Amino acid sequence: MHFSKLFIPTLKESPADAEVISHKLMVRAGMIRQLASGIYSILPLGLRVLRKVEQIIREEMNQIGGQEVFLPSIQPAELWMESKRWDFYGKELLRIKDRHNREFCYGPTHEEVITDIVRREIKSYRQLPVILYQIQTKFRDEVRPRFGIMRGREFMMKDAYSFHADEEDTRHTYSQMAKAYSNIFKRCGLDFKQVQADSGTIGGSFSHEFAVLADSGEDDIGFCESCGYASNLELAGSKPPAASTPPAAPQDLKEVETPGKKSVEEVAGFLNLPARQIVKTIILENENGLVAGLVRGDHEINPVKLKNLIGCEWLLPAGEEAISRHPGLHCGYVGPVGLDLPVYADHEIFALHDFVTGANKPSAHFTGVQVERDFKVKQFGDLRTVKVGDPCPHCEEGKYQVKRGIEVGHIFILGTKYSSLMKAVYLDQQGKESAMVMGCYGIGVGRTAAAAIEQNHDDRGIVWPLNLAPFQVIIIPVNYSDDEVKNACDTIYDRLQEIGIDSLLDDRADRLGVKLKDADLIGIPLQIIIGPKNLSAGQIEIKIRKTNESELRPYPQVIEDIPGILKGL
């Protein structure tokens, strides 16, 4: 392509509304423009990058037997009512009506549609398994879209769905998917981790997230550097406590006055005890009412873990108002002793003796509290959020590190959640009818490109990984109106086209500085700079975007070296 013919509106200054570097650079590089909040137009340079990501995805999906389809973006409400998500999905689901006043939504995901297709067409175990995928525009009406294309409302996503006769076969495909995802993100040049994840509203039993490590990420990823275990922090496992011997003479339960001492710090300071001797009692609310969660004073309760332990539909911290409505609860003085709510306790509590809790009356705490003797726990479990430095639950000596991550991919085993509700069934060898077991697997295409920029940029602009670069090579004439220079540029350009290397020839009449700044900004991995002085000495300049290193090479011999130079990048 010739630069003068391409629509690449680059900008010197960052737009005022951009916060993260990838957003700023994508706008400055002329890749995207905002149309409305969270809705972006993709310009030619941006589209080239997205197509590169898509192509890598297609190759890896096809490799494991995925078949590409293209499903409607507008979906009828009936389907969502069948899966019970019409009511459950909430305001994120963009609902629309047609001229007959029939209800539809703009698809935020496609489990319903794909399940509908498969249940109509697939009847026998002989037709299973099947893996279908698409690359589609989705819409999720996020409360607060941000970070440009990284978290828009409208976005491009690859979503794949697999259907199986049993769980074991699903797991097989799941692990193939995990491998394919690793391949994809590796080919995209990303530094990522496969982490254990919660399945959220998509539902299902088993799930991993692919997170690109970057400070601008919205997820906290906990991982162990010795054994490689990694998990979304919201469900990263904590190591169970070592068995502790109870003291020979446990203290008696004793009530102490603690006026105005509500927080763990205040109580610990007042009683001159470490925070770990205090037990925090957190009141949460789910569809069945209030429950109490216990964690050590120096720990934080993790509602996601507690929700999973209880197995309830939803669970949120109860507000002060809900707490004060319940007789016997006093904010800041809540404790498990004599509490008429189900009590769930973190496993650390099991190893604790002679601790302090609220006394369920204003301005008082108990000391010398013992589990079992003074109160009953409905269930113990791993209920706390792990922190940097906590011991890894999967190896002996490892400790948790925590970094921010951008979720670029997510894979789930859905089980029969959708197939049973929507009657996607097949007949097995015995002629018995069963619900198909499903998996679902998503990749944010635009987000992957944005994440690549978050990880690969410098103060001059984007530094594209070779496989995502909109062009692999940019040819920059110092002066394209010079016949010798033009001739050399055209020769190189034509030759690169012949051997299948995508290159961009900056034929604009601008000064060299302008062209170099733009080349740096848009991040083409290899720059070839051709000027009359060097050329008359039989040389041209080759410059690596990433390292900013340049060297003179003999022309025209250098042309045939270019594929090799690119390979080395």
Add this chain to the structure above:
RNA sequence: CGGGAUGUAGCGCAGUCUGGUAGCGUACCUGCUUCGGGAGUAGGGGGUCGGAGGUUCAAAUCCUCUCAUCCCGACCA
């Protein structure tokens, strides 16, 4: 949805407090010079000051409503 902020030329901003002919930088067009890291110079085009209503002799500026965008939080994944 709660808290905060901002809408003035394509982009980045000043002007608003204290009402009085709409400005700067950049980008764009033309001429001349320049030409290996965002040139210099002279000239030029481009604005319903987000929208509606109000106060006033007079509103970008004051008042009311409204729309949009962004930030923090909650939410989502």
